[in-house]
Amino acid sequence: MKRSLLGRIWPNAAALVLALGFVFPVYWMFTTAFKPNGDIITEDPVWFPLNGTFEHFSTAVNAPNFWSLVGNSVTVTVLAVGLSLLIALCGSFAVARMRFKGRKGIILTFMVAQMAPWEVLVISIYMIVRDADMLNSLVPLTFFYMLMVLPFTLLTLRGYVAAVPKELEESAMVDGCTRTQAFVKIIFPLLAPGLMATSLFGFITAWNEFPLVLVLNKEPDKGTLPLWLSQFQSQFGDDWGATMAAASIFALPILVLFLFLQRKAVGGLTAGAVKG
């Protein structure tokens, strides 16, 4: 179909404007982080960090407890996502591949669990963790984060497991594999993209979590990076350079991970959404 010149120009123009609009806050975060204070506190914005400096990054990195909180964040996120993948993989296999009594109820349970308003459950979680004498510990955080991503992981993996043709598994079993062997050798490799996509979302959730850690881990070196960032900001007040450097450090790992894995993530989620 032929389109007029105007018809070809406007979508591109619109796309360019949108792309700039979307990326600007991210750009502004990184560039502010590199600007000397004189270029930040000005009546007219400086659009490019021509006099770049690492001073704000060193302020952020040398802030009290930074490294221990990085360690905490990485530990909690990796453990929570790893555990939930393991548990969800077992569960999704059962739900996608087997018929059994109560299956529907179990699926519904996970759907509702996924709606869990963690933000409003902080009070009761605080009580439980306090009574167990585990405030300021990474253990409860890890387990709660695991459960925050578990229903999503399980339900999404269920789609991926179901999408693997049953015949592959059956022929492996005809060839003498047990069900477990068939799973490990045949299905698991085919699930790799699904595991990557779901773990990506798990990573973001756990990396980002704020209300729970805000209430449970109050000691300065026992929290995670979101807490550090929010406190850093109130502590450094109007030092926007340092604050933006801190935000950049916090955001960078996820931005990089996402750019690497996005193709899989986007395609994977929709595969499920459309084949109604």
Next chain:
Amino acid sequence: MSVQIEDAVQNSAPRIGKGGAPPPGRRRGTGRAAGKAPYLLLIPALAATAVFLGWPMVRNLILSFQNLNMKQLIQHLTEWRGFGNYSDILGGEQFWRVTVRTIVFTGVNVVLIMTLGVLIGLLLARLGKKMRLVLSVALVLTWAMPVIAATTVFQWLFDARYGVVNWVLDKLGWHSMAHYDWVGSQLSTFFVITVLIVWQSLPFVALNLYAATTTIPKELYEAARMDGAGTWKVFTSVTFPFLKPFFLATTFLEIIWVFKAFPQIFAINEGGPDRLTETLPIYAFTEGVGNLHFGMGAAISLLTIVVLLGMTAYYLRLTLKQEEDEA
């Protein structure tokens, strides 16, 4: 939480399940051992859900019937109040005001997100390869921005004195905005929060809508064009019906996500000024954790769950029905 969001289309992902499900007659292993296998596989997931979600829910229910403030907490006293917390909350004005505000806030955001998200998704489908890549990368970077980092950046963008937004508005001739304090009034604070939330949510809807449109058979479009359908007609007669499950699942997720939005509102102005931008989750948090009225906070959070269930009941019923059809 943003993810939670992205908690994405998982709801619908299960639906592919039906393709993989064997007809009952073909199932393997009718023996007892095979009969137990699914339960064994599900035990860890169910146990974890019961302990880390079920228990807090039950605890929350119990708390909501107690009079628990700082004093009782320190002295480990248990004082029961029956339905006292609930009648206080439901009898007062604040809860209803916050509920209406939350529903309006969620509605406005979800409508904006779905409309703009679909438009951008359709635009992606129309673009050439290069421009599509440019826009996609921009969207992915936005999508990946952690909520707390994004919130911090928005505070800087909307900073009264050196924020770039005020500078632009001033240059555009709106001089009264030169040093405008965005978090000084209810509407302007909500405006900043809405821009932030919509900005964060659009990539998910747009990218997934675009990916979804690629699965629509080309013939459908050609047939519609041959019948002389215009852009709008093609959308309503081909795209929308074909992607209906996608629209339902995404709208449902966005409702949950916007409704539960916590760090954005909390970090921008802690529900201020004067508690005028508190939504239900913030209200429950402020009453419970901030003001140390734990029993009251628990009761509010329970009512919050009820409101959220009410807003999503339609979708839940629909999915449940679908599962029934499949079983």
